Amino acid sequence: MSVNDSSCPVSSAAQNAVLTQFASAYLAQQRREQRWRWFWRLVWLGVAGALLALNWPGMTAHKAPSASHTALVEVRGAISADAEASADRLMASLRDAFEDHGAQAVVLRINSPGGSPVQAGLVNDEIRRLKGLHKKPVYAVCEEMCASAAYYIAVAADEIYVDKASIVGSIGVLMDGFGFVGIMDKLGVERRLMTSGSNKGMLDPYSPRDPQQEQYAQSMLDQIHEQFIEVVRAGRGKRLKQDDTTFSGLFWNGQQAVGLGLADHLGSLDQVARDVVKVEDIVDYTQREDLTERLAKRFGAAMGLGAVEALRGGWQWR
The missing domain is CATH 3.90.226.10 (2-enoyl-CoA Hydratase; Chain A, domain 1)
Structure with missing residues (x-):
């Protein structure tokens, strides 16, 4: 059995409401993802700052x-x-x-x-x-x-x-x-x-x-x-x-x-x-x-590359 679209009309207002709801949900999801991205960028920056402070020349x-x-x-x-x-x-x-x-x-x-x-x-x-x-x-x-x-x-x-x-x-x-x-x-x-x-x-x-x-x-x-x-x-x-x-x-x-x-x-x-x-x-x-070298050897190059990519990705405009 087939259904003719003309037999199930949907009002323009209803369509706009659905689109608006979908757009709002999409924007909310994007904002959540953006917040998490910035969270992890700040975490990596904090780690990098701590490592620099621990190994800063002249600190010994x-x-x-x-x-x-x-x-x-x-x-x-x-x-x-x-x-x-x-x-x-x-x-x-x-x-x-x-x-x-x-x-x-x-x-x-x-x-x-x-x-x-x-x-x-x-x-x-x-x-x-x-x-x-x-x-x-x-x-x-x-x-x-x-x-x-x-x-x-x-x-x-x-x-x-x-x-x-x-x-x-x-x-x-x-x-x-x-x-x-x-x-x-x-x-x-x-x-x-x-x-x-x-x-x-x-x-x-x-x-x-x-x-x-x-x-x-x-x-x-x-x-x-x-x-x-x-x-x-x-x-x-x-x-x-x-x-x-x-x-x-x-x-x-x-x-x-x-x-x-x-x-x-x-x-x-x-x-x-x-x-x-x-x-x-x-x-x-x-x-x-230094601590960065020890971490790189302990956890491997893959983790180090992941951190670099995370920091690198943090400066891309979206």
């Missing part, structure tokens, strides 16, 4: 004029460009420490398994430059571990203090990886690698080993190892009791390290400040990750 205590103290710079965790113990952070911390007239000495408190020789080399060079510029003594205090690149940094100090059970040394360089050629053969997987240079795919884990490329890589590692050795010899001088194991990559406990001349004394940060620097007040100059 050591920036204020200080009395006589022992300056502390922490070297913790892996030493790499994207870590807290990066050359950029450590060098900035060291400059702050050396430039403070109240700092009577700079102490590096180290607890690190090592990392990048490039980052460690940059820090070592900067320590030696700052020592010559400001004429302040530098002491390294090694806690649980001071190995590889961390020891590379430590030897820039005038003296190295360790705990008797600290792990010290590992003066060597490594390059590691995996080879998957055998597994690929068993699975019937073919590697199709195209390069514009004969060595562009050097040490590719999915390609067969190339003795010439491995020999080249080994010579490069040997050169970096020799650079490490020269830095240790320059830093330790005649105190170093060198034998066949010194630069083999072996590591020792703190007590052994003192006996081998890799370290000078047993001692802690407080002991060095009290008995060596003779200034017990310790001021920490270490530049650490």
